[in-house]
Amino acid sequence: LALPRVHEGDSEPFTVVEYRNRHAQYKGEAELQAAHAAFPWAVVLDDHEIDNNWADEIPQDPDLQPRDVFLARRAAAFQAYYEHMPLRRSSIPAGIDMQLYRRLTFGDLLNVHVLDTRQYRSDQDQALRLDPNRTILGDDQEQWLMANLAGGTARWNALAQQVFFSQRDFTAGPNQSFSNDAWDNYVPERNGLRDHVAAVGASNPVVLTGDVHATYVCDVKANFDDPTSATVATELVGTSITNGGDREGSGGRGPRGSPPEPSWGPICA
Template sequence: MPAADAARSALTGRRRFLAGSAVALGAAATVQLPFSGAASAAAPALPDGLFRLGIASGDPLPDAVVLWTRLAPDPLNGGGMPDAPVTVEWQIAEDERFRTIVRHGTESAVPERAHSVHADAKGLKPDHRYWYRFRCGGQVSPVGRTRTAPDPLSSGGKLRIALASCQNWQQGYFTPYADMRAQDPDLVLFVGDYIYESTPSAAAVRVHEGHGEPYTLGQYRNRYAQYRTDPDLQAIHAQAPWVVTFDDHEVDNDYAGQVPQDPAKQSHEAFVARITAAYQAYYEHMPVRAAQVPNGPHVQMYRRFDYGRLVRLNVLDTRQFRSNQVTTQAGAEDPKLTMLGARQKEWLLQGLHRSPAQWNIIASQIMMAETDLKLGAGKLWYYDAWDGYQVERNALMAELQKVHNPVVLSGDRHLTMISDLKKDFAHPSSAVVGAEFVGTSISSGGDQDLAAFHKEWDPLKADNPHWKVIDAHRGYHLFDIGQSSVDAQVRVVDTVLSRKAKASTLARLQVRSGRPGVQLLR
């Protein structure tokens, strides 16, 4: 774009933003609000392309939602911002053209937080759709759309949730998000592996930035920034609010607590420093509240969201408090092992047993149902999942039997694995206590050989009679939740090796109120 045209475009955007600004302290008003001259005078000169990482919203409450962006004109080289705080204005409106501004404010984007913005827009209406945008340095962001949760006392209604996980930049394009956007979910639930810490591979579909695994804060920031440049990811972030939690690849493959996958190569002190950097970069790139600001190598990620009396969503952290991963059947049956830690386990059980909701959803990064990998007699478990923590898992299954309509939504496996949850997986006749949907990956694993997958996995169905659907397509799961049922679709794409893909429904399933377990419709 010629310089004169660029200048006119920036001026036009600024005029539109100013014209749409309004004071809103309660009821929406239509008074124009010019920017503070002092703030403008103090602002440093800024490069073009401040909003190259897009915008997002998340953690919706009945009266509030988090609005996110990060100023990064040079995303893969530290962001490209001056080493100084920058004032960013945000607006949230009742309409896409911002004729009715209902809330606005300013945030200080500081270099210590990678010039990220986490505006907690409060005083909003329950169960209401809004549009939002940011402005900084004469530049205006794209427009995003979000939605608040219903009033806590409201009953009835419906909720559409999309479940996603495991998006490996090198193993494919994020094509499932284009279809997810077309399905228009009310909420996107992302249960882990937003980035991968793996080294760049010249043979990959698209290559990771950098020269190795990230260890420092700057390296993690660059890796997140690369992922955030994906156009399909940006588009779905801008269309619906997200609720997120992390799994292992946001830090280090298969880490547990403060134990890395390779303790002989990473000292405890070095790994704690790595966790500290990874958690900070995670916060900087996610639409989460100030309660999720890390304290060194610690971060509060387990949290709860109520959607009226329809859904209670319990979001777990199955990495930070778990005992070190075992490698044997005897180890998996050690009663001292924990996945959740004592405090999180108590929080979860209290939230489930005291819930007023029709549906009690648990977002678990890793699979809860059993995976028996040994044909015939005996067991061979998948130890990185809840199978590696048998005593705590079995105790939780017994508790779920006393919970109204429990449904677990998980990720991690790069497979669709939909199961009944059993009180005791050692006995096939044991009571069904709930349902679990393990969502496949967005791109991790690439385009798998489906015939080879079924040749390997189908013989295991006899040893895992609780499985209802297993599949290796890339995609996501879509849930329409109402009072009487959870209606689920397994949405898949035919490829992630090109930017264009065809999407379809692989399977339809249903969980009926008062009937634990899941039924395959087709």
């Protein structure tokens, strides 16, 4: 039986030394070493590599983390992440910036579009979730992705990204509630990307997602409010392997204060 992991210090990491030590501690685990030895990895970060639910230059708690403190923390986290993860030279960080979105091509079989939904996103103001001027990808990444999907010739097209893409309503009945950290909080951009995938006829589109510590298989619908509408793509949401995963009774994660979700969401539309 593995003992609970005890982290250095009594708080989250903030300095490059603290982030390096956290990565080194994880890399010391035999199971993770075996996984790296057995398989090639294509990695991209989400929020917890720096701070929970951060958005571009905005931390989760700006009242407790002034902007200059958070940006120094972001630069430290990026440096340690690059040093400890299998990334190309093109991803060497420059202060608070790190190039992470990229395309991995496997002949005419598969294109994997590795996305970054953290560095360029608008603030997570749920009152503005329908505002077409807000973004989760940023203009440059969105245009890059649209062009690749339109011009691709591979049999399969994967979008490897961080947060829930399909619509996920947490409230039964006519009322609705959504996560402020997922694509549901950036509806026009999400729906525009979905419609573009359909319009250009991208072959076998699959969205690969993490974040919610539970497994889902979702139909990405042409109209999320109409379950009978056409299915544009499939979303596969992978569970966590270390924290609140698909163990019996563990549940997934919804908005703060919401009841636990089932560990398995067999289909969502």
